[in-house]
Amino acid sequence: NAGVIQTPRHKVTGKGQEATLWCEPISGHSAVFWYRQTIVQGLEFLTYFRNQAPIDDSGMPKERFSAQMPNQSHSTLKIQSTQPQDSAVYLCASSLADQAPLFGEGTRLSVL
C-alpha cells in the first residue's frame, strides 16, 4: 500500500495562474480531506468528501478555490488566479469511517 499519493510534490506558479493539485487516497478509504499548512496559520481544514460526495467545505476560501472528487481514486484541489498568499503546503488525507486519517506528503505551492 503506497499510502496517500499527492502530486506534484512541488509546484511553482506565477501570480494569476491556475494551479491544480492531485490526491490519490488509499484504496478503500471512504473519506478524503484537504488541509493547508502555513507557518503563520498552521494547519487549516479546507474541505472533505465522503464516498465522493462533498460533506463540508467550510474551510475553503469563497473565491478561486474549488475541490472535486470525480471518482473514488482521486480528488483535485484547484486554485484559480493564484496569489502569493496562497503559497502553502497543501495536505490530503484519507480514512476509513471513524478511523484515524492518514496523510500524504503534501504539495508545496509557491506563487511568485
Next chain:
Amino acid sequence: GQQVQQSPTSLVLQEGENAELQCNFSTSLNSMQWFYQRPGGSLISVFYNPSGTKQSGRLTSTTVIKERRSSLHISSSQITDSGTYLCAMNYNQGKLIFGQGTKLSIKP
C-alpha cells in the same frame, strides 16, 4: 469557534531528558489525535483517540475528556525525537482542528 491550544510553543532539551507537551480544547471533545511532523515532512499519527492513558514505546498520552485536555510525555528523549508535535480534535465526522504545535529540539 473551536480552538486547540498547545504548550509550550517550543521546547529545547538535552538528550535523555523527558518532554511534557500539553494540549487544551475549548469545546467538549469526542476524540483527539497526536501527530508528529519533521520539517518538510508528512504528518504521522502518534496516538488516535487516546482516552485515558496509552503508551507506545517511550511515548505516553494521557487524555482527560471531561477536562478537555491531553498531554504527551516523551521519556528519555533522543535526537531523532526532534520535530513538531501537533494535537488535533476530531470535530464533526473526521474534520480535524489542529493546535499550533510544539517544536521539540533535542540536543546531544
